[in-house]
Amino acid sequence: MVIPAGTCGQASGANDLIAAAEKEILLCGLDKNIRVRVTGCHGFCEMEPSVLIEPDNTFYPQVKPDDIPRLIKAVLDGKILEDLLLVSEEGKKYYHQNDLPFYQTQVRSILAAHEKIDPLSIANYIENDGYSAIAEVLENGAPEAILAEVKNSNLRGRGGAGFPTGKKWEMLANQSNGSGKYLICNADEGDPGAYMDRSVLEGNPHSIIEGMLLGAYATGATAGVIYVRKEYPLAIKHLELALTQAAEYGLLGDDILGKGFSFNLSLAKGAGAFVCGEETALIRSIEGKMGEPRQRPPFPITKGLYRKPTAINNVETWANIPIIIRQGAKKFTGVGTRNNSGTKIFSLVGKIKNTGLVEVPMGITLKEIIYGIGGGPSAKAKIKAVQTGGPSGGCIPTARFDLAIDYDSLVDAGSIMGSGGMIVMDEHTCMVDVAKYFMAFLKDESCGKCFTCRKGTQRMYELLEDISQGKGTLKHLELLKELAEVVKDTTMCGLGQTASNPVLSTLRYFRDEYLAHIEKQQCPAGVCKALITYSINENCTGCGMCVSVCSEEAISGLRKQRYKIDSDKCIKCGTCKGVCKFEAIEVS
Amino acid sequence: MINLVINGLPVAVEEGSTILEAAKYLGFPIPTLCHLEGLSNYGACRLCVVEIGEGPKARLVSSCTYQVEEGLKVRTASARVVKARKMVLELLLASCPQSKVIQDLASAHDVRQQRFRQEHEDCILCGLCIRMCEEQMMAKAIGFRNRGENRSIGTPFDMKSEECRLCGGCMYVCPACQLRCTYMEPEKAICGGCANLSPPCLEKSSFEDMMCYMDPCVACEIRKD
Numbered sequence: 001m002v003i004p005a006g007t008c009g010q011a012s013g014a015n016d017l018i019a020a021a022e023k024e025i026l027l028c029g030l031d032k033n034i035r036v037r038v039t040g041c042h043g044f045c046e047m048e049p050s051v052l053i054e055p056d057n058t059f060y061p062q063v064k065p066d067d068i069p070r071l072i073k074a075v076l077d078g079k080i081l082e083d084l085l086l087v088s089e090e091g092k093k094y095y096h097q098n099d100l101p102f103y104q105t106q107v108r109s110i111l112a113a114h115e116k117i118d119p120l121s122i123a124n125y126i127e128n129d130g131y132s133a134i135a136e137v138l139e140n141g142a143p144e145a146i147l148a149e150v151k152n153s154n155l156r157g158r159g160g161a162g163f164p165t166g167k168k169w170e171m172l173a174n175q176s177n178g179s180g181k182y183l184i185c186n187a188d189e190g191d192p193g194a195y196m197d198r199s200v201l202e203g204n205p206h207s208i209i210e211g212m213l214l215g216a217y218a219t220g221a222t223a224g225v226i227y228v229r230k231e232y233p234l235a236i237k238h239l240e241l242a243l244t245q246a247a248e249y250g251l252l253g254d255d256i257l258g259k260g261f262s263f264n265l266s267l268a269k270g271a272g273a274f275v276c277g278e279e280t281a282l283i284r285s286i287e288g289k290m291g292e293p294r295q296r297p298p299f300p301i302t303k304g305l306y307r308k309p310t311a312i313n314n315v316e317t318w319a320n321i322p323i324i325i326r327q328g329a330k331k332f333t334g335v336g337t338r339n340n341s342g343t344k345i346f347s348l349v350g351k352i353k354n355t356g357l358v359e360v361p362m363g364i365t366l367k368e369i370i371y372g373i374g375g376g377p378s379a380k381a382k383i384k385a386v387q388t389g390g391p392s393g394g395c396i397p398t399a400r401f402d403l404a405i406d407y408d409s410l411v412d413a414g415s416i417m418g419s420g421g422m423i424v425m426d427e428h429t430c431m432v433d434v435a436k437y438f439m440a441f442l443k444d445e446s447c448g449k450c451f452t453c454r455k456g457t458q459r460m461y462e463l464l465e466d467i468s469q470g471k472g473t474l475k476h477l478e479l480l481k482e483l484a485e486v487v488k489d490t491t492m493c494g495l496g497q498t499a500s501n502p503v504l505s506t507l508r509y510f511r512d513e514y515l516a517h518i519e520k521q522q523c524p525a526g527v528c529k530a531l532i533t534y535s536i537n538e539n540c541t542g543c544g545m546c547v548s549v550c551s552e553e554a555i556s557g558l559r560k561q562r563y564k565i566d567s568d569k570c571i572k573c574g575t576c577k578g579v580c581k582f583e584a585i586e587v588s
Numbered sequence: 589m590i591n592l593v594i595n596g597l598p599v600a601v602e603e604g605s606t607i608l609e610a611a612k613y614l615g616f617p618i619p620t621l622c623h624l625e626g627l628s629n630y631g632a633c634r635l636c637v638v639e640i641g642e643g644p645k646a647r648l649v650s651s652c653t654y655q656v657e658e659g660l661k662v663r664t665a666s667a668r669v670v671k672a673r674k675m676v677l678e679l680l681l682a683s684c685p686q687s688k689v690i691q692d693l694a695s696a697h698d699v700r701q702q703r704f705r706q707e708h709e710d711c712i713l714c715g716l717c718i719r720m721c722e723e724q725m726m727a728k729a730i731g732f733r734n735r736g737e738n739r740s741i742g743t744p745f746d747m748k749s750e751e752c753r754l755c756g757g758c759m760y761v762c763p764a765c766q767l768r769c770t771y772m773e774p775e776k777a778i779c780g781g782c783a784n785l786s787p788p789c790l791e792k793s794s795f796e797d798m799m800c801y802m803d804p805c806v807a808c809e810i811r812k813d
Contacts, residue, residue: 449715451676452676462705490637492631
């Protein structure tokens with residue numbers, strides 16, 4: 001009995017399920033028959049807390065603790081509880097996890113392991129071929145072979161910029177090994193709505209350690225640091241335990257597996273500044289200084305942590321390394337496209353039916369992800385755009401959903417791959433409001449060193465706020481574009497250089513929405529409060545639901561008759577619209 | 589020596605020099621606010637941006653922090669550079685309109701409009717004072733705090749620092765601060781209060797009596813909040 005309990009699972013109640021299952025098993029004395037395995041997130045977060053029954057992978061979505069006793073009985077009898085299964089809109093029941101449309105087009109080379117592995121147990125990881133790659137490599141003793149394998153795999157950095165990992169490692173290997181070299185795992189995942197790295201750290205922390213061991217052996221690095229944000233307490237807990245266990249098993253420290261190879265790995269906790277995901281800021285943060293980027297070159301590969309040569313890779317990149325070494329570069333390049341091999345995990349969130357983590361081959365289209373795996377819009381409204389790459393990314397409209405996703409195509413479309421956030425937006429999302437949201441995020445999260453990033457993001461926010469309040473003019477739009485381009489041009493690090501993307505991409509694809517705000521004083525999506533009014537139409541049955549929730553007492557009328565909203569009192573919070581069952585509240 | 593080309597002119601400079609130093613050697617003017625000889629390079633004001641590279645790979649970098657590379661092609665006043673520089677000045681003017689230095693720079697670069705909402709700040713967070721305090725005065729009394737729009741400069745917890753010797757170095761290097769004591773060059777003073785007092789500030793004998801340390805300034809009554 002597998003219960004996913006990553007941060008997402010625990011938030012939706014997986015801990016209660018685990019307690020209920022363990023209690024029931026103990027009470028019935030079934031601990032010889034059924035084992036509960038608590039794992040990290042499997043990806044289908046929308047359906048959590050879920051239960052997976054091995055060996056035939058029966059999938060039960062959104063299970064309640066009260067259902068656990070009969071579920072356990074059914075498992076014992078070898079039966080399936082039909083009423084708890086996931087049912088499609090057409091009434092089709094899905095029995096096995098692999099039947100679900102959510103999983104069918106995915107290629108889960110990283111995430112699939114999460115089902116098999118208890119992240120708290122190194123033995124469990126080893127049972128599942130864990131540490132076999134490093135053991136074999138140490139046995140054969142050929143660092144060049146690993147380097148060649150990673151180079152041949154064409155793996156590109158999964159942190160967002162897509163720099164070829166093999167090339168980076170080769171540069172590090174070529175640095176003189178005078179006083180040590182460092183490897184860093186960048187686990188400072190800060191994009192709103194993205195949590196791929198967290199899930200891997202929570203679900204399979206040993207794969208990161210093994211990846212870094214392989215990297216160290218290939219490049220001659222002597223020490224490594226995993227930089228993880230303090231906001232990920234569960235990931236930190238699992239990592240700390242994994243590091244202790246690996247050291248106990250002789251997989252970290254001096255003379256690893258008795259082969260004379262040494263590598264020390266430690267954990268550094270970040271305080272949650274978004275800018276510390278930038279590599280030079282991250283290095284300064286580990287060194288105990290203020291998280292602030294510096295001019296590159298010199299790149300970290302020559303002068304990095306404590307001024308020693310350093311290679312920094314993202315969590316997902318490290319997680320790919322043991323897979324590449326185990327299965328060989330040839331098999332890895334078999335997935336994805338020519339310059340973009342392998343899979344990529346995206347966190348699919350927003351106004352979509354199936355939210356969760358999806359792992360897909362590179363080169364898949366946005367349409368396949370959003371309508372296929374994601375199951376289309378969650379509400380009646382049509383999907384309008386998808387925002388990729390977090391605050392540094394951009395919005396891509398439905399007209400371009402045929403785009404095959406890889407590092408280069410997304411840049412052409414005005415966005416970036418980023419670490420893999422994918423926020424789906426529908427017709428009730430205002431693009432001016434989206435740009436404003438990201439600018440509010442960035443003006444807080446810019447380190448403030450470059451004047452144009454610090455003040456530029458504040459000024460862009462100011463202009464967007466004017467537009468969203470109907471105070472905008474065409475001159476605002478002109479100035480916004482001019483400023484966005486200068487901010488992109490004149491800042492030092494990746495944060496500033498991409499900070500304009502939310503503005504530039506919405507201006508490029510959704511200029512008509514900006515114009516509606518400026519010329520017609522309208523917000524087509526009905527979001528910008530200054531430009532909308534709430535009213536009650538003839539659908540109103542006079543049930544009084546809206547009256548009871550209105551905190552401003554702005555709704556009045558007689559029972560069983562059509563109510564009225566006093567627009568002077570209305571604060572446009574939208575609570576009445578949320579509770580009305582008759583679609584009687586209109587936003588115009 | 590490293591060979592590079594600046595505005596079409598070849599120049600050879602020592603390895604480790606910055607583009608700014610190489611351009612200065614050739615006599616090409618590049619405006620700066622956060623750069624001062626004798627202090628480390630920081631790259632905060634972005635006024636010194638120049639264009640490097642060619643074609644689609646051309647980009648702007650801050651010349652004070654970018655070290656020269658063999659074969660580098662630099663343009664110090666291309667259309668892209670000028671456009672960016674004017675926007676930087678417009679942003680500076682919008683935030684710190686009272687600074688004489690910024691006013692003069694804006695005027696010299698033909699900035700004729702300020703299209704943003706007017707603010708009245710007195711610090712551009714260039715960090716010169718911090719570097720002066722640390723690198724020349726060996727005090728480390730002040731530093732940056734917070735990030736983004738909350739970034740500011742000050743002593744820890746805003747308490748009087750025991751490291752601070754009241755040397756005034758921070759004020760001396762400040763390019764924008766309106767509270768800067770300009771007794772050396774009264775014509776550059778904004779309020780002119782120092783010069784107009786009787787007896788004038790600049791004639792006072794003892795350093796401690798300098799009114800720029802007074803808060804509010806007795807002459808111009810600008811209060812630091």
